[in-house]
Amino acid sequence: MRPAQLLLNQAKKGSGIGIPVELxxxxxxxxxxxxxxxxxxxxxxxxxxxxxxxxNPEMSNLKKVLAESENKE
Incomplete structure (x- = not known):
């Protein structure tokens, strides 16, 4: 009876991470x-x-915005 108990205890031990196969x-x-x-x-x-x-300086509107703000003042 004793060897069967040892085998059952070894079988219960899982190796690796316990992630379900369904996931x-x-x-x-x-x-x-x-x-x-x-x-x-x-x-x-x-x-x-x-x-x-x-x-990308060609696409910048900075000069246009600065010129408009100077014209308003």
């Missing part, structure tokens, strides 16, 4: 959503010239 598709879907969101956000910020993220 695996959720983790895969969330991983794909995060990866695609990161990729497309990086692509938008890196390659879109109409955004004012980079220094």
């Amino acid at each position: 695996t598709p959720l983790f895969i879907a969330m991983g794909l959503a995060l990866a695609s969101g990161t990729y497309f956000t990086y692509k938008k910020f890196r390659h879109d010239d109409s955004l004012r993220v980079t220094k």
Whole structure:
């Protein structure tokens, strides 16, 4: 009887993290959503010239605004 009890105790010990198998598709879907969101956000910020993220003096309206404010005074 004693060896059977030892085998049962060893079988109860789980290895690794106790994540249910049912959550695996959720983790895969969330991983794909995060990866695609990161990729497309990086692509938008890196390659879109109409955004004012980079220094683009041709698209700046600063001179126009300053000239209008000087004319008002």
